[in-house]
Amino acid sequence: MSGERRIPNFRLQLRRPDMVLDAALDIFSRDGFEKGRMEDIARRAGVTKSAVYHHFPSKTAILEALIRRHCLPETPGATLEVILVELTLGKARAVLDLVLREYRNIPGLGRLYWDEAVRRVSExxxxxxEEAESVVRAALSRTVVDRVFG
Known part of the structure; x- marks a missing residue:
């Protein structure tokens, strides 16, 4: 035995959707949404393609879940200033970059991101x-400026 601890199957099953989403974010960030393949997502997540489809019926469903899960990190008690920064870092930034890259090709993607981000900031x-919209607008502006001039 290698001394490596195995994760019990039931715990692995609970983490599988997160593993798929993390893999999808990597693949979509690298290849783009259109060229990102379910096979590549499954391979990166260490699951079968049918396991990916078990949790997410389509690539679009994965993209929507990415926005819902990662558009804003879960930091309890954060101020609006902290949230503004959080919207432009880590997975939240990767999701925002993906939305900015793909919103013209996927109807409703920009609206989904906007609605979800504003709702979560407000909560x-x-x-x-109005305050939440202002924060999301500032994060979008900051990200666009970084991408264009950074």
Whole structure:
């Protein structure tokens, strides 16, 4: 035995959707949404293609789940200023970059991101919708400026 601890199957099953989403974010960030293949996502996640389809019926469903799960990290008690920074870092930034790259090709993608980000900012900071929209707008502006001029 190699001394490596195996993850019990039931625990692995609970983590599988997250593993698929992390793999999908890597693949879509590298190859783009259109060229990203379910086979590549499955391979990166260490699961079968049928396991990917078990959790997500399509690539579009994966993309929607990525937005819902990663558009804003879960930091309890964050201020609007902290949330503004969080929207432009890590997985949240990778999702935002993906949305900015693909929104013209996928109807409703920009609206889904906007609605989800504003809702989550408002809930997390107990802010008004106007304040939340202002934070999301600032994060979008910052990200676009970084991509164009950075």
């Amino acid at each position: 997390r900071a107990t802010a008004s919708m």
